[in-house]
Amino acid sequence: MSEDLQIASGSKMERYASLLPQVKALMEGEPDGVANLANVAAALKEQFGWLWVGFYLVRDEELVVGPFQGPVACTRIRKGRGVCGTSWAEARTLIVPDVEAFPGHIACSSLSRSEIVVPIFSGTEVVGVLDADSADLNAFDEEDQRWLEEMMAAVPGINA
DSSP: OOOOOOOOOSSHHHHHHHHHHHHHHHHTTOOOHHHHHHHHHHHHHHHHOOSEEEEEEEETTEEEEEEEESSOOOSEEETTSHHHHHHHHHTSOEEESOGGGSTTOOOSOTTOOEEEEEEEEETTEEEEEEEEEESSTTOOOHHHHHHHHHHHHTOOOTTO
16 A cells, blocks of 8 residues: 555646556555545545545435545535435436536535536445535536546445
């Protein structure tokens, strides 16, 4: 396991291509889900400098905040509410170029301008979501979606 993160420069693709194997190495052999999610959130925050990046985990029919990096967050989100709850309900990644235009957006921080939420699956069941917020409009696109979905597929044991 390596705890030294090498921050890459260059294109978004080059930064993800550098980060993904490092994140996989951080998680290798670590069965604790909280530890893995904490390191993934920290690695993404360090590499991309987003306003907020973290996880919400399904607990008793709600999303409950898990490991994250950034300002304090909403603690609980109901299924179908906001971007995170909608991603959970629809079991799909949501890219929101302007959070003010998303019906029912939950403003945990007034600084958030755009967002991407990626569901995390255990089999076919959504067990959590990765949420990333940016202070910039249009910060996320299909390239982020592709890399973040691949990264979430590599996260072992988030219910640990």
